Amino acid sequence: MFIDELIGFISGLSFWQILAYFWPFFIVDMCRYVLLDTFLVISYIPAWRRKAPLRMAARKRLFTERPLVSVIVPGKNEGRHLAKLTRSLSQQSYKNIEIIVVDDGSDDDTESICRKLEAVGEITTFVSNRVRGGKASAANTALNFARGEYILHIDADSFLASNSIETILIPFYLDDSIGVVGGDVRVANVNQSLTTSLQAIEYMKTISTGRTVLSMLGILRIVAGAHGMFRRDVLDRLHGWDVGPGLDGDITLKIRKLGYRVVHEPHAICYTNVPVTPFKLAKQRYRWDRSLIRFRVRKHGDLLKPSANFRFANFIASVDNLFFNLLLDVKWWIYMGQIFIFHAAMLEYIFVINFILYMLANLLEFLVAWSLFSNTARPQDKWLILLIPLMPLYTGLFIRIVRTYGYLMEALHRTSYSDQWNPWKVSKVAKRERL
Amino acid sequence: MRQPVYLRTVQSLGRSSGEFDKIEISQLKSVDMASIACWLIDEDEPELVKTLVEAIRQHPCPSIYLRGVVLLTDKNINTDDLSQQCVDTCSNLQLFDKTIANELCSSFSSINEWIDKLPKATEFSDINISFKVLRFLVSRKAEMLPVMSAQVYCGYDYPLIAPMLETNDGTILEILDFLDERALLTPRFITKTHLCNNCNSAFLNFKEVCPHCRAEEIKAAELIHHFKCAYTGEFSDFTVNGKLQCPKCDMALHHIGVDYDKPSVVFRCAQCEHSFQEPEITSTCFSCRRSCKPEDQVSKTINAYSATAIGQNAAIFGLESLFTNILQNKLKLFSPEAFTDFLQIETARIARYKISNSSLLMMQFHDLEKLQIRLGRRAEEVFIELSAIFKSTLRQSDVISARNESIFFMVLTETALPEAQLVAQRLIDAITALFESNLDYSPAISTALKQINKELQVEALLEEFLEKNVH
Numbered sequence: 001m002f003i004d005e006l007i008g009f010i011s012g013l014s015f016w017q018i019l020a021y022f023w024p025f026f027i028v029d030m031c032r033y034v035l036l037d038t039f040l041v042i043s044y045i046p047a048w049r050r051k052a053p054l055r056m057a058a059r060k061r062l063f064t065e066r067p068l069v070s071v072i073v074p075g076k077n078e079g080r081h082l083a084k085l086t087r088s089l090s091q092q093s094y095k096n097i098e099i100i101v102v103d104d105g106s107d108d109d110t111e112s113i114c115r116k117l118e119a120v121g122e123i124t125t126f127v128s129n130r131v132r133g134g135k136a137s138a139a140n141t142a143l144n145f146a147r148g149e150y151i152l153h154i155d156a157d158s159f160l161a162s163n164s165i166e167t168i169l170i171p172f173y174l175d176d177s178i179g180v181v182g183g184d185v186r187v188a189n190v191n192q193s194l195t196t197s198l199q200a201i202e203y204m205k206t207i208s209t210g211r212t213v214l215s216m217l218g219i220l221r222i223v224a225g226a227h228g229m230f231r232r233d234v235l236d237r238l239h240g241w242d243v244g245p246g247l248d249g250d251i252t253l254k255i256r257k258l259g260y261r262v263v264h265e266p267h268a269i270c271y272t273n274v275p276v277t278p279f280k281l282a283k284q285r286y287r288w289d290r291s292l293i294r295f296r297v298r299k300h301g302d303l304l305k306p307s308a309n310f311r312f313a314n315f316i317a318s319v320d321n322l323f324f325n326l327l328l329d330v331k332w333w334i335y336m337g338q339i340f341i342f343h344a345a346m347l348e349y350i351f352v353i354n355f356i357l358y359m360l361a362n363l364l365e366f367l368v369a370w371s372l373f374s375n376t377a378r379p380q381d382k383w384l385i386l387l388i389p390l391m392p393l394y395t396g397l398f399i400r401i402v403r404t405y406g407y408l409m410e411a412l413h414r415t416s417y418s419d420q421w422n423p424w425k426v427s428k429v430a431k432r433e434r435l
Numbered sequence: 436m437r438q439p440v441y442l443r444t445v446q447s448l449g450r451s452s453g454e455f456d457k458i459e460i461s462q463l464k465s466v467d468m469a470s471i472a473c474w475l476i477d478e479d480e481p482e483l484v485k486t487l488v489e490a491i492r493q494h495p496c497p498s499i500y501l502r503g504v505v506l507l508t509d510k511n512i513n514t515d516d517l518s519q520q521c522v523d524t525c526s527n528l529q530l531f532d533k534t535i536a537n538e539l540c541s542s543f544s545s546i547n548e549w550i551d552k553l554p555k556a557t558e559f560s561d562i563n564i565s566f567k568v569l570r571f572l573v574s575r576k577a578e579m580l581p582v583m584s585a586q587v588y589c590g591y592d593y594p595l596i597a598p599m600l601e602t603n604d605g606t607i608l609e610i611l612d613f614l615d616e617r618a619l620l621t622p623r624f625i626t627k628t629h630l631c632n633n634c635n636s637a638f639l640n641f642k643e644v645c646p647h648c649r650a651e652e653i654k655a656a657e658l659i660h661h662f663k664c665a666y667t668g669e670f671s672d673f674t675v676n677g678k679l680q681c682p683k684c685d686m687a688l689h690h691i692g693v694d695y696d697k698p699s700v701v702f703r704c705a706q707c708e709h710s711f712q713e714p715e716i717t718s719t720c721f722s723c724r725r726s727c728k729p730e731d732q733v734s735k736t737i738n739a740y741s742a743t744a745i746g747q748n749a750a751i752f753g754l755e756s757l758f759t760n761i762l763q764n765k766l767k768l769f770s771p772e773a774f775t776d777f778l779q780i781e782t783a784r785i786a787r788y789k790i791s792n793s794s795l796l797m798m799q800f801h802d803l804e805k806l807q808i809r810l811g812r813r814a815e816e817v818f819i820e821l822s823a824i825f826k827s828t829l830r831q832s833d834v835i836s837a838r839n840e841s842i843f844f845m846v847l848t849e850t851a852l853p854e855a856q857l858v859a860q861r862l863i864d865a866i867t868a869l870f871e872s873n874l875d876y877s878p879a880i881s882t883a884l885k886q887i888n889k890e891l892q893v894e895a896l897l898e899e900f901l902e903k904n905v906h
């Protein structure tokens with residue numbers, strides 16, 4: 001009978017009522033994430049196939065020139081993950097690599113693990129910074145010792161598919177104006193918990209599909225720290241990374257400002273371990289989300305202002321990011337207010353219909369992502385489709401609330417300056433210098 | 436009345452000896468041992484001092500080698516001078532006066548009284564070097580302190596004992612260890628040292644090398660981390676006109692800990708450009724030139740030693756020879772007298788019946804004493820195995836006797852020379868195999884075989900054999 005009432009409610013809706021009750025879905029999310037993404041991915045696949053001969057030629061050039069690739073792995077207390085990473089590196093189809101691990105003041109057995117890996121040659125150079133300096137300084141330490149023409153920045157708790165380095169290098173041989181290529185990041189511990197499974201679906205949407213689309217539009221604004229290949233000369237011009245958090249997004253924007261292209265390569269795969277419990281996930285996202293305020297708005301606000309080095313794509317990249325993160329967040333709360341105040345009588349119908357709409361959208365996005373990388377997916381991933389009904393709750397409620405909290409805290413208190421993620425001495429300087 | 440005795444080398448006849456006896460090294464054994472109060476050496480040349488002290492200390496007679504030695508010198512008394520450390524006392528006095536001589540003699544009275552207590556103190560009986568060292572230590576009633584020295588292989592010397600040894604190749608440490616393991620000495624930790632695993636030399640050149648290509652030319656670089664911009668690079672990147680300036684953001688760096696820090700030190704190889712934090716350490720030996728890693732070096736504790744109560748007792752009554760003891764129990768050794776008797780009977784028997792052939796086998800192990808020192812506690816096991824070899828190779832009717840721990844005589848009854856030759860070879864092979872497989876050591880063994888007949892002059896033969904094989 002609820003179903004009957006629901007059908008009755010729907011059939012009685014006029015076009016304007018639909019728009020009034022469900023405007024966030026139809027105006028924003030459906031247009032941006034469903035229609036645009038689907039359209040672009042569908043056009044991406046044949047274009048990608050068409051470029052196969054070019055890619056073959058680029059690959060041939062790559063293997064003739066054989067540039068040295070420095071894989072840099074900054075981290076703290078990550079020793080236990082490293083053996084898996086170094087094994088995946090030793091199994092790469094592209095062999096001319098060196099591996100530089102920087103330990104940023106670990107207080108566990110990371111150093112002894114790394115010294116052993118260094119002794120057997122699994123790690124080329126291991127640098128232990130006894131005093132913690134933060135992730136940016138660890139990455140910069142690694143950069144100081146890297147001898148490669150290309151720098152692959154990778155997180156210690158992840159590992160690579162065997163053709164990953166080869167695949168992520170090819171875009172550089174297709175286009176000289178590319179400064180950095182982001183690799184695909186997929187969830188390694190998919191089946192560890194419901195939290196990790198849901199993140200696996202989320203990563204498919206936001207990274208595999210999302211970044212491919214942004215890359216096609218020329219407005220990719222972030223290359224994941226977990227998996228990004230940089231041109232050495234570009235990093236040298238920037239003197240490496242700036243103080244974090246959010247240093248991945250920050251350096252990507254700086255590379256864009258230098259006039260280089262930033263692209264995503266969905267076929268170069270890195271598997272990473274994601275937080276297992278909702279609480280740890282919340283903490284991680286809280287940290288990520290605050291960086292939006294700090295870097296996009298405070299530090300790179302100039303991208304939005306017309307100036308001498310104004311570039312339209314950079315402008316759009318920032319607008320897209322700000323709009324679809326910050327403003328959508330505001331929109332969500334406005335919408336909630338609207339429903340509770342004006343449509344309290346129809347609350348349950350509106351929620352159920354929204355749930356169904358977002359579930360269908362998620363299903364479509366999942367299928368789109370699957371079509372993009374089905375050839376590189378692991379067989380067990382297809383069962384994730386059964387969890388699609390949970391996604392509206394995951395992204396619509398959980399992630400939304402964490403994000404809002406993060407934005408608010410950063411906007412009001414600049415809490416990221418006192419983040420434990422950076423050592424206190426660095427945070428103090430960053431706050432004083434208003435970085 | 437005891438008198439000091441001047442000892443001199445042939446080269447230094449010129450010095451006056453006043454009213455004291457003055458003898459040459461070659462006359463050592465003919466001196467009246469009971470009346471020696473101490474030895475006087477009046478030489479300035481360190482080499483001559485050394486020669487004289489060695490002649491005294493290496494002598495097998497307790498009444499000679501245990502006596503105090505006084506060095507008369509015009510030079511300043513200098514504790515760094517090894518030739519002054521190897522004697523009991525140094526003196527600037529021109530010692531021609533009876534009263535001073537008496538004082539000197541009485542200062543050695545405790546040593547001399549101890550020597551008087553020894554049985555056979557005037558015989559040439561002390562051949563075992565470990566035993567001599569023990570006796571010397573006990574007679575001095577003082578702790579033997581190690582002295583750092585660039586003159587000896589192992590870097591530490593016990594200058595008073597050192598002249599007892601013919602070489603300074605580290606044997607002294609082995610002897611002291613040997614005595615320590617038998618609870619004859621008490622060690623007191625002084626320091627430790629690392630020795631070459633090939634030649635026991637302490638003179639090692641330690642080097643930090645590239646772990647990648649082992650090149651020795653490596654450079655250390657300090658890293659600097661600028662907090663503000665997170666730039667991290669080598670110290671040299673930051674130095675502009677002698678001041679620290681960040682190459683990324685051009686800011687001047689003022690206070691360590693406030694706007695920058697130094698997170699680590701990293702080495703870079705000049706040969707292969709490899710960067711690393713932990714250089715490999717190798718050491719090259721100055722004497723044999725071999726290189727080895729620190730974990731392969733011989734780590735040695737350097738102790739001061741004093742005698743235990745057991746040691747004091749053993750110093751007077753003798754160290755029971757370990758090897759002969761074991762052989763005695765396992766093999767029923769005959770005494771030299773019984774052996775000579777048996778040999779005569781056997782000679783007569785063969786002469787009378789003219790149908791038998793028996794052989795005399797003489798065997799000597801060289802360096803056995805050295806080996807015994809090196810083996811320490813394990814010596815016992817090895818000697819038990821050694822006697823098992825004798826037992827399984829020889830027959831029940833064979834007769835064995837030992838002159839000392841390393842010289843053996845055997846009568847192989849009813850064994851003609853060719854078969855005796857085989858027996859000897861089997862013994863040598865088995866013993867060599869035992870040492871080589873367990874100890875990585877090839878023993879030097881000499882043998883001699885004689886058919887037993889009535890022309891055989893036993894004593895003459897033994898003399899001849901020993902004569903031939905001593906050194």
Ligand SMILES: [Zn+2]
Pocket residue numbers: 645646647648649650704705706707708709
């Ligand atoms: Zn090297």
Ligand SMILES: [Zn+2]
Pocket residue numbers: 661663664665666681682683684685686
């Ligand atoms: Zn700086």
Ligand SMILES: [Zn+2]
Pocket residue numbers: 631632633634635636720721722723724725
């Ligand atoms: Zn050596």
